[in-house]
Amino acid sequence: MAKRAPKKYPSLRFFITVTIMIIVGLVLVLSVGFYYIKTSSILRKTSRDSIVRELNQVNDTIQDQVEIIDSIIPLFMSNEVIQNALENPGAGINYPFSVERQMSYIYNSSALSEKNFTDSIYIYNSRSTVYHAYTSGILENVDDTSEFLQSTIDSANPHLMCYTSPLHDQNMYFARNLYSSNSGNRIGMIVININAQKWIEYCSKTIDPSWFIMLFNKEFSLSSDSDFSKDQLLDLYSSLTAQKNSVLFKEQSFGGRDYFMASQSLERLGLTSAVAAPKDLLLENLNSTLKSYLLVTLAVALLSLMAAFIISRAVTRPIDTMIFHINEISKGNRSALPPEGFYQEFRVWAQSFNQMLLQLDTYYQDIYQQKLLIKNAEIRALQSQMDPHFLFNVLNTIAWKAQMIDNEEIYEMVISLGSLLKMNTLSRNHNFTSISIEMEYVRLYVYLQQMRFEDKISCDIQIPEQVLSCEIPCLSIQPLAENAIVHGLEPKKGKGHLIIQIIEGDDSQLEICIIDDGIGFEVIPDIQSIASSEKDSHTHIGMKNLDKRLKLLYGPDSGIRITSIPNKCTTVSFHIPRKEFTHDI
Template sequence: MKMSMQKKIILFFICLVTLPILIIYMLVSNIFIKSTQKDMTTIYAANIREVGKNIDVILGSALDLSIYPLMEQNFKAFLTASVQSSNYKKIKKNAGDILLSMPYGYTSGIHGVSITNMAQDSLKTNINTKLTSSDMNEAGRLNGSPYWDYSKSGLRNGYLYLTRLLKNPSNISQHIGYVKLSISCNKIQSSILQNQQDNQTSYFIIAKDDRYIIRSDNNNYLENQRTSLTYHRLSRLAASKKGSTIIDGHIVSAYPLGRTDFIIYSITKPEVLSAVKHSFYLNMAIIFIIVLIFSLLLSIAFSKIIMTPLERLGHYMKSISNEDFTVRYPVKGSDEISVMAEHFNNMAERLNFLYTEVYMGELKLKQSQLDILQNQINPHFLYNTLDTIYWMSRMGDNENVSIMVSNMSRMMRLTLAPKTNDKIQLSQELEHLSCYINIQKIRYGKKVTFELQYGEEITGEYVLSFLLQPLVENALVHGLSNCLKGTVKINIYEQEDTIYYEVSNDGEPINEEEIDNILNAADKSMKGFALRNINERIKLKYGDNYSLTCYREAEFSVFKIVQPKEAIHYDKDTNCG
């Protein structure tokens, strides 16, 4: 026997109210405990994050300071100078004077720094930073990565040591010395205690080999939990979204210390909140009876209100299925049925439009593909430039930082300016390229020479936007990256109704077959992304007769773009310099 929709709605309302209340009635105690535990773990997870971020500041300062000698000219001179040179003593004295004014102090937890060249001649500010053969061996094994020595961190007034092998920034295969820093464990302990959640909470910092660097154990939790709280288990907890859990009745919260392999975690066993639940059960029983009666009355009324318009709407949907897209449901009011009817009308109108406007839809799809490719290109350069600006600002090169920021700002203004299409003036394309070249001249100095040639008569032409800069960047990154010196030539010219871009470099020769495979590969991997993106944009806009090609000409690798001329012209406006 089939049940009508009205009876189904009544039965549904009864089950909807009765079953959840019965389940809640049986499980309320467990839910109450789980909710309390969740709130407590959230509180302690927030606390360990706050404590961990303060420790991150101390360890991050040490890591930053360990690469400072590579950026300071006097230190670099001391590390690279020969001890037999006539001015070696002067170089060492200048470096020693700078060492005394380096940006560290007791407030950051760094108590000493030593800098040692490959001749094992040292500059140091504290006797406890003497470089040992073990330090050199471990730092050399890590090949420039930081080596942490926490063998003395558990002693009274103990220290955590950081040693790093220094490489010549101009020739990373050349080792030029070592830097060693001592970090006060008392300072780390003090930072932890300043943010301690309560007296029942203990804090620990553990290394990857399960050795403890810092112990702030007020309740002897460590002895009870040593076997279960391994580094591997804590690292998974720290990487989880919650960052806190309950193990054997204890709340354990973990946080990964950034830029290191260390993990800080806390253990606590707060007093469990208890409450009398009898009144809650009584109130729930009363509410259950009232809601059950109300649901019976409401289900009957609701079934009548909703069924009539739904049946009518079903009739109109059947018309749509028979390809009658002209039907419209009369909308009255603003309730859910009316909203559904309005959506139905919108769907019918849209289907009618799509049914009659297929050709226009195909054109819009093609333009959407072009927009997607353009949006992928726009931010490509930003990520490569910010790092250079950061390091130059760290080294105090304010003039060049100002030039780079000004040019990058101009580039971003051009790139992010509202556009009605993907075409711009050639003068704007040249402005965008000039800003990029100005930035690269600062980065590469005399290592790279740029030559730009174009005719003034074509600067007002309307061209596809931002194609030159990715090609020049490709020449720098893939052509000249392994060369001591090189040249990048950009030649722009016209022949009849066609505009040509030629970007060439005299660096590492290209593999024409490999480039051809990248441009025509079905696999959209990141390798060759910029070149493939340019080629796809040109083909989507102008068809297969226009594209990006490459070839060898004498000692130069040449990338060539061909695109048709437009009839629209604009005045020049180039403001980068």
Template sequence: MARRFRSIHSRLFFLFLTCMTTILIIVSFLYYSRSLDIIHSKISDIAQKNISQTAGLFDLMLEGYNSVTKSLNGNYELTRLLQETTNNPAVSVINERTITNIIGATFFSRKEIVGIHIITNAGKVYSYERQFGGVIDINYEQKEWYLKLKASSGNMVWLGFYPSSPVNRMQQDTVFVFGRQLYDLTAYKSIGMMIIETNPAPITEALSNVSISPNTRAFITGKDDHIIAKGEQEGEFPVLNNLPKPSNGHKIIVDDESDQLIVAAKTSLADWTIYGITPKSDLNAEINQTRLYLAIVIIALIIVSTVLASLVSRTIASPLKLLIREMKKVELGNFSGSVNVNSFDEINSLVSSFNRMVHRMDELIERITLSSVSEKNAQLQALQSQVNPHFLYNTLDMIYWMLDEKENERLSRVILSLSQMFRYSSNWGEASQTTLGQELEQIRHYLTIIEIRLDGRLETEINVSEEWLDVILPKVTIQPIIENAVKYGLEPLGTPCKLQVFAEQHGHELHISITDHGLGMDEETLRQVRESLGMNANVAIESIDQPRRGIGLHNVHARINMMFGEAYGIRVESHRGQGTTVTVVIPIPLQRRHADEYSHRR
């Protein structure tokens, strides 16, 4: 047991779990204490903001209603017609219709208005309602609303909620009522009063903004402490005389000293006080829910911490165990295995380095095996057997015609170049290595024959610095590329054409590029060529015995892979109608790299 506890898995598990649990308990305690303060503060702030917004909303609403009454009172035509008396029935009918039209225009100015009534001092009543044919209460002069309007001196009178219309006895829906006396502004005398009834829904909806819990009671009181309007919440209302009242200097107050949270705000336009009363039990219920939620979260986090501690310890320990097991296999000479893990970056880097080391060792062993003299000679002989005899046939045909035409000078050049090519291509001793300088010398003999064959239509340019002439590369690397360029890119043109060979250094690589300004390849052909180059070297060797036209790019690419590794080979770029560039990528010798770096430092 003690030995098991000393393992990295067990120690990491207990260390991670202890740290996580301790931090979790401390953070949870601080969070809970702070949460209580924040909840109380936030609830007070929310209640204060809600009632402030509600008071502002009521001020806007009442200002709109006040504007409606002002527009009627300021209508000169209306006040004139209300005072006009006539004995002509026709004129009387026209006047009444005009008054009704003026009232109707105001009625439709706001969608929440359900009725407008004007009662003149002479006792005449003009109404515009959604429900016509109402019966006017003949005892309206004794009603409270009438007395309040009569006692006012032109100011707005907010009468509050009524279960039915105070004027039209046939209107039984709840309405919010307000009004004012009508004055002749010229003579400044009272000519009657207006009563406007509106849908109470906007006021009820505005009061709902005060609620911060389902049991919040919201209502509006007037200056005489009577309830003007109340929300839809059910419940017993407190004694109004005991409620705190905002002063003119403090229009919003918050009282949470009792078992209730009381917020109150005063409206600017009307002498109203908006109240919102929330039981503390509702607020404590939220705190209790927070406490329960926090307890559940703590338990869940402890479980998660346990799982994470186990996962983290396993994530670190398991790759190390796999790495140790694989290293023991390598000690026994097994280089074929590899470790596949997905852990921390450091461990992943260590495992990746180990896999690369083992893979490199295995690759080197395999390359040494493949590079034995017998295998290389067999492979090179197979590659040599693929040399396309058509070139020899064409050359012999050309010699025949040149003999026929007695062109001795050109014939001697062709025969000399052909002799050098046979000597170079038949010497396959010591595998197939050569230098870039020897390869270029061979290419010059080959181009001599091609230029004569094309009757001067081919212009060649070879631009390779002398510092690269001793670089090692496989024999017969460039000739197959030039042969393809001439055969498929330049010769079909039938016009003077150009071929360029140049070498450039790119980092630790030497790029030998062969560029023809010929027909080029379309995208599909280029894709097929690149896919063929993507085949591995073993496939190239297995396909040697198959009949092919020329040595081909694939075999050149395969031989470079065999000599230098899969990072090197042939790259092809081509555009239809613009030409093709084939680049041979080989490594720069290590001693040459060190010399270049030393010269740069100096």
């Protein structure tokens, strides 16, 4: 089976850089979108306001021109010749040229002639006699126009009326019925023929050249932009019809181009006026501004990329240094510890790592010392080793001979020494035993010492029954009892007393105390610094080894403690956790 290639993971620097770029990019995209939407909304509102304002201005101009047209009608009525032709229709037949000459004179002296968008003027009397005056060089069929006007104009309407004629697409007709100042009866009507194309061009002088205005109704359509056909304008009219006295604003596709359009109904004229502005030109500023904003955004993105690289490098550089030192340590270079001069988090990390290394060194050193102690003990045991079976056989022989001569004391001593040697030999391969077994070993040793010194040493053992089954390190009480007898009680003049005591603590601890009333210590010594000699090297080695074993097994607080009042009381103690022993020796 083919070995699977190890999975590759992205570096932290790559992750930080990409994350920052994604966040910055997302923020920039959102800001560009927000900027475009907000700016577009503002420009649309501004465009709407501008177009509506232009529409109102165009409508005001149209209203002003209508007022001017309406204002010259009284001038014609105030002329005596024209008034006589209307009041006396029979007399006016004899001098039509005089009436038409007066009509031309009045027009040329009025403000309307300055505008130059009037083609002709018609006046009709009650007998439908036509008085016609040209005001421009454009000729028209007067009979056809007269017939249309007389059949179309409402003779009962007293107000100014506006009409468009299918005969002339470029003309608008403003008509008013005329009434006698004497009788108040209708005596005729006056019609002013306006060239609509010239009129709308005049009204569009104030707007932007790229914009255009339109005038239309169901039958009539007119635009200041000559590129649009009549059919196109009539199709547009159906979608721009506004309600009375309100302005309609909308976007409209027209002639292959999008426009912003505003329209309003002119009730007096029966027409709808509209102003249109190309959408792309109005939003051109938005696009140019957006381009500038995008350039700024690109610059910000580049700066963000640089900042992301710098930030990721600043964050990952101490990590890279840490990894380098850890790799050095893994190669066995234990002197290459991580430095502690980074950010607070890395400083804490480095300190913790260094502390861990020190603890590992201590741990391995403790293990090494423990193995060394065991090896030294094995070497010493080998140095003094004799065949155990030989010793036991010899001791049994001596005990048998002592019993043959009825010397019970020698017999008991030899039997105790044999048991002591046997237990010592068996305990070499075990680290722990029970307190009851350990105390059997101690009792044998104390008994032999009592036999040696006869009545000089007495011993009192104070151990609760319930702790005899608890676990204790092998040979942990005997070295202390031996040290108390050899160094405390043996040098003392007179009798001495030894107490072996185990106290149950409230925190599941057992405290083992060896108390004697020997010579004691003037100064409490450091156990590991006690110097050995040829005479007492065995007891000192036992004390030191026990202290080290206790600290290795239960921690530094479990070492041997010594308190002493010289020649009165000396106590050597240690404590261990209370734990039931589960293996027999």
